Each structure stands twice: as C-alpha cells, then as structure tokens.
Amino acid sequence: AQSVTQLGSHVSVSEGALVLLRCNYSSSVPPYLFWYVQYPNQGLQLLLKYTSAATLVKGINGFEAEFKKSETSFHLTKPSAHMSDAAEYFCAVGTGANNLFFGTGTRLTVIP
Amino acid sequence: SAVISQKPSRDICQRGTSLTIQCQVDSQVTMMFWYRQQPGQSLTLIATANQGSEATYESGFVIDKFPISRPNLTFSTLTVSNMSPEDSSIYLCSVLGDWGETQYFGPGTRLLVL
Secondary structure (H helix, E strand, O other): OOEEEOOOOEEEEEOOOOEEEOOEEEOOOOOEEEEEEEOOOOOEEEEEEEOOOOOEEEOHHHOEEEEEOOOOEEEEEEOOOOHHHOEEEEEEEEOOOOOOEEOOOEEEEEEO | OOOEEEEOOEEEEOOOOOEEEEEEEOOOOOEEEEEEEOOOOOEEEEEEEEOOOOOEEOOOOOOOOOOEEEEEOOEEEEEEOOOOHHHOEEEEEEEEEOOOOEEEEOOOEEEEEO
C-alpha cells in the first residue's frame, strides 16, 4: 500500500527566499513520485517526476526535488521564490503512474 | 505531454438533476481517469476508464451515481447523477501519457449544486 504525507498545509515565504515543501511517502515497492502544481481555478500541472532514474530531479519553473530512500522523502525546493509561484502543490506516490495517491496539498503564499 | 480539454469548465446545477462532463485529449491514450476534488481537499480517484471495457470504480463510488463512457481513445464522459449539494466539487480527468509514466490532467470542471 502507498501513502503520502505533506507536512504543512500552508507555507509562506518571502519573495526571493528558499521554497521548501515537504513530502514523505510510504511504499512497499520502489515508488513513482510526482509533484503537481495547481494554480487558482486551473487543473493540475506536472512539475517533476521520479521514476527510478536520477535521485535529483529537475522540473519546470526552477523547481527540483531529491528522492531520499533512507528518509522516504521527496521534498520540493526552489532557491528563490517568485510571486508567480503562489499556488497549491500536491505530492503523489504510486507503484506506477496509473495508480497515484495524492497528498493533501500545501498552499504556498509568497510575500512581496 | 497531452493537451486535455474539459466541458463545461463550470456549472451551477439544481439538486436532483444530472450533469455530463466531457473530456477530450489531443492524442490516443489507453487509460483515462476521473477524479473528484472537494473544496479545500486533495484528489480522490472516482474511476479508471479504458476504451472498450467497463470503467473500474474505486471504493465509495458506484456506476449508478457516476456513469462513465469511453467510446474511443480520445474521449470520455462522466455523468454526475441525481445531484445533491455534497456533489459540489471540481471534477478532473487525466490521461496516462509518456509511455505510461505520467498522468496529465485537464483543467477541471467546477460544479456547484444548489
């Protein structure tokens, strides 16, 4: 069985500051891991994915995430927050891309 | 990637009525999915729709309430039947792309039931 936990339903950062959104997963088999972003009144957009290749994954808009098996984590980071990063971020885990379990989401606010 | 459109983008409906949501993708895909996102919550999978077979529903969702059609490899519909205010949600379709390695999502249908 898979599950995913996103710590912090709301995160606020200042513009230009580091963004860190936390995701921990549970999986009995090597997982597929995803980060999606949802802007207001829009669907989900893929930010990045881990599918057993390189552990440091680079995505769109300057985001990246590192798969750490020993910590069962897949935290999302961005060195410098931009106002346009304000959105809801969802972490998802699955044994494949066809059976994803989504976290409860983290709403990112960027303070000017 | 895949380009996915949904119709309608939003609707306001009266309780007891039904609404059919359409999902169109710009390429042929084997698997399509329907999700519900209740206000302020995460995504819950309703069902998986494969072309040429009955949809597979997740626990808590039944065909009588959420009938799904999948007539070809680029199109699917989800009907929300006999609606109540508790059905007010965003309904999202997604497809399996990148040779089965990624789910891509449509823009969603925002439904309000009065």
